[in-house]
Amino acid sequence: MLKSLDDIDLAGKRVLIRTDFNVPLADGRVADDTRIREAAATIREVLAAGGRPVVMSHLGRPKGQPRPDLSLKIVVPDLSRILGDVPVTFARDCVGDAAREAVEAGRDGVVLLENLRFHPGEEGNDPNFAVELALSGDCYVNDAFSSAHRAHASVVGVPERLPAVAGRLLQHEVESLEAAFAQPARPALALVGGAKVDDKLKAIAHFSQRFDAVAVAGGVANTFLRADGREVGGSLVAPDLLATAQEIRDHARDQGCELILPEDVVVADEVAPGAAGRTVPVAEVGPGDRIVDLGPRSVARIVEELAKATVVAWAGPLGAADKGFPEATEAVAREIVRLGRESGLRSVAGGGETMAALRAAGLADGFGYLSLGGGAFLKWLGGERLPGLQPLLRSPPAA
Incomplete structure (x- = not known):
């Protein structure tokens, strides 16, 4: 059985959430927002519990190099629309000064970090990269079942360094499969x-x-x-x-x-x-x-x-x-x-x-x-x- 949001106190904490925003794109916009809508439940629950969601994801296969066409900034309008009146702050990077500044600036809403795969340390599960990611959170929530088969830094490295639980979407996926x-x-x-x-x-x-x-x-x-x-x-x-x-x-x-x-x-x-x-x-x-x-x-x-x-x-x-x-x-x-x-x-x-x-x-x-x-x-x-x-x-x- 998985540990869930019921097993952790989120109030006042920076909650680093691994989501799956690897959405299909067309003509410079999100072509299908299903994955964003599915992830919203966990983000809303963290907010309601007094936590500060810091969301991270990959998008596409940039192979460890920044690519403007695969920037998660493209997700911001859809995420803002789906969350309603919750402000969304975008970080120009997922680690370093840009991430820290965005987490500080986005205290009143949701922070979305830049594409994890812009760094080779993500797919390589580099321990130093995992440490850098973990600096943005006080606890960790995995809500990306679709990435759970990958031994990447944001999937296995970060939860080695922070208290870790499953988000509602991942929890629902696993429980539904087990029931079937x-x-x-x-x-x-x-x-x-x-x-x-x-x-x-x-x-x-x-x-x-x-x-x-x-x-x-x-x-x-x-x-x-x-x-x-x-x-x-x-x-x-x-x-x-x-x-x-x-x-x-x-x-x-x-x-x-x-x-x-x-x-x-x-x-x-x-x-x-x-x-x-x-x-x-x-x-x-x-x-x-x-x-x-x-x-x-x-x-x-x-x-x-x-x-x-x-x-x-x-x-x-x-x-x-x-x-x-x-x-x-x-x-x-x-x-x-x-x-x-x-x-x-x-x-x-x-x-x-x-x-x-x-x-x-x-x-x-x-x-x-x-x-x-x-x-x-x-x-x-x-x-x-x-x-x-x-x-x-x-x-x-x-x-």
Whole structure:
């Protein structure tokens, strides 16, 4: 169980809050303020308890160098709007004189520090950088489940130096996932798709202990198919992970976890909106084809497994939903929503691609829980310990 805001006196203290403001951007502004709105509850609670919120986050991948286009200053208008009449002071840096001056100047509201990843010490978990960050707070709150799988300075270094608890959003994420997978939660089905093959392919190796079956699609499925000697044409695939895919498949079989691969797929000459798709058996994919979605037989196979499942976890759309091929994703999502309503199927979905596809289909509200985490969601599902959660546990795990 995690320590929470209920376990700490916030009155009069500078409360260093690790949030996830890694929001999508478009035309120099925030394109989706979901993560900012979700983080507001903890910030408001700190204010109501007499604390002084000092908020820190990363944005994008600046690789340890300042980049004006990835400055968290872009978040200030949205954060100010969402918090209402609470003033927001922006610090030009997350450490040093600029941070200290902003924390002092922002006594009556919220202070937002500059992008953590403008410093290489963040991703490198440099102890000196963690010390500098900790100077801005008297206590620490982690409210970024989506970063809890990363051993970064703001995630694991700072809570080694300050009293640390979980924020309401992180607490809710973990409790919701634990509730979904509370015993007994079998049969359990995982759906894994999307374009980020590396993390998802490796995560499947850990799923065999928690899931009875894993249905794969997208680049993940293409990699398994290629490893089996199948033609996948110009489809998304991870050629350097073919041997790994075969090992994962053998491991899953040994553990009694069924790996469900596509039986038929939709192929097109290009992955683009408006491109004409046609359905073919997997064995008939040609050298010039690009796999863009699952076919009806593959969807029916997943629906068959859903009918047997008690809980389903979903990471990644089943096809190129954002490129005009959402049919399989929407068909499976509709079935999950129906089963949840009619037979109590528990469902969780995570990651930005998945959430975007479900929202575009108008089906997101029918899921039991939507996680803001991507990599953290996958690792948690696989039973891995998340570095960012360990400092927040009431009792540390046994060595």
